[in-house]
Amino acid sequence: MYPGEKLSTYTQERKAFGKRSSLTLNQRIHVREQPYKHNEIGKAFSQSSKLTVHQRTSTGEKPYKCNDCGKAFSERSNLIEHQIIHTGERLYKCEECGKAFSWRRIHTGERPYKCNDCGKTFIISSRLILHQTIHMDERPYKCDECGIAFSQSSKLTAHQVIHTRGKPYKCDKDGKALSQSSDFHIHQNVHTFKKPNKCIVYEKAFNQNSKLVTHQRIHSGENFDKFSG
Numbered sequence: 214m215y216p217g218e219k220l221s222t223y224t225q226e227r228k229a230f231g232k233r234s235s236l237t238l239n240q241r242i243h244v245r246e247q248p249y250k251h252n253e254i255g256k257a258f259s260q261s262s263k264l265t266v267h268q269r270t271s272t273g274e275k276p277y278k279c280n281d282c283g284k285a286f287s288e289r290s291n292l293i294e295h296q297i298i299h300t301g302e303r304l305y306k307c308e309e310c311g312k313a314f315s316w317r318r319i320h321t322g323e324r325p326y327k328c329n330d331c332g333k334t335f336i337i338s339s340r341l342i343l344h345q346t347i348h349m350d351e352r353p354y355k356c357d358e359c360g361i362a363f364s365q366s367s368k369l370t371a372h373q374v375i376h377t378r379g380k381p382y383k384c385d386k387d388g389k390a391l392s393q394s395s396d397f398h399i400h401q402n403v404h405t406f407k408k409p410n411k412c413i414v415y416e417k418a419f420n421q422n423s424k425l426v427t428h429q430r431i432h433s434g435e436n437f438d439k440f441s442g
Contacts, residue, residue, distance in 0.1 A: 291339040357389075 275285035277292040286292045324334035326341040330348040335341040352362035354369040358376040363369045380390035382397035391397045402409070410419045 286339065287342070288338065291337070294337055294339065 275287050277286045277289050278284070279286075279292060279295055284295060286295065326335040326338050327333070328335075328341060328344055328348070330345070330351075333344060335344065348364070352364050354364070354366050355362040356369060356372060356376070358373070361372065363372065376390065382391045382394055383389070384391075384397070384400060386401075389400060391400060410424070411417070412419075
C-alpha cells in the first residue's frame with residue numbers, strides 16, 4: 214500500500230472481523246441479504262438464530278426456564294435479563310453520575326427494538342415480542358369484494374388478484390374490475406354523477422336502469438305497464 218493510500222471499505226471491514234462468519238454476517242446487513250426463510254409465512258432473516266427465535270414465537274416454544282420462579286423464555290438473553298429481578302444485581306454503572314442500573318439502556322434512554330406495525334420502541338427485545346402479540350389479530354385491510362380482511366396491505370393486494378381475473382375493465386377511480394364493458398360504463402356513472410335513466414312520472418333520475426325499474430314499481434300497475442310497454 215502506498216503512503217497516504219486509504220484502505221477500501223471492504224478491506225477495513227475484513228480487518229475488523231476476526232472470523233469469516235462474522236464478516237459474512239456483517240456483509241448481509243449491508244446488502245440486506247436474508248437467506249433464512251420461514252416456510253409458513255415467507256418471512257426471511259439474515260441469521261439462522263433469528264429465524265429460530267421467530268419460529269418459537271409462532272409455536273410458543275420457550276426452552277429457557279428460570280430456576281427461581283419457573284418463568285420460561287424463547288431466548289436465552291431474555292432469561293438472563295429476567296434473572297436480574299431475583300438477584301437485584303446492577304451490572305451497569307454510569308461513568309458520568311455514578312448511578313448503577315440493571316440495564317444500561319434505562320439510563321441512556323436507548324430503545325433499539327422497534328415494532329414494524331406501529332413504530333413503538335422498547336428497551337429490551339422480550340418486551341417488543343410481548344407487544345407484537347396485540348397486532349396478531351389486527352386486520353385493518355379489508356377486501357371490498359368479499360369482505361376478507363388482512364393484516365398487511367401487500368397481502369390484500371395479492372388477494373385481490375382472484376377477483377380481477379377475467380375482469381379486464383378496471384375503474385381508475387376506485388379500482389373496481391368488471392367483466393363487461395357495458396357494466397363498466399354503468400359503474401362509471403357512480404363517479405360522474407350521471408343519471409341517464411329518468412322516471413317520467415316523478416322526473417326522478419337514476420345512474421342504473423335496474424334502479425329505475427325498482428323505483429317504477431312504486432307506481433300503480435297501470436302506470437307500470439305503461440312504462441314497460
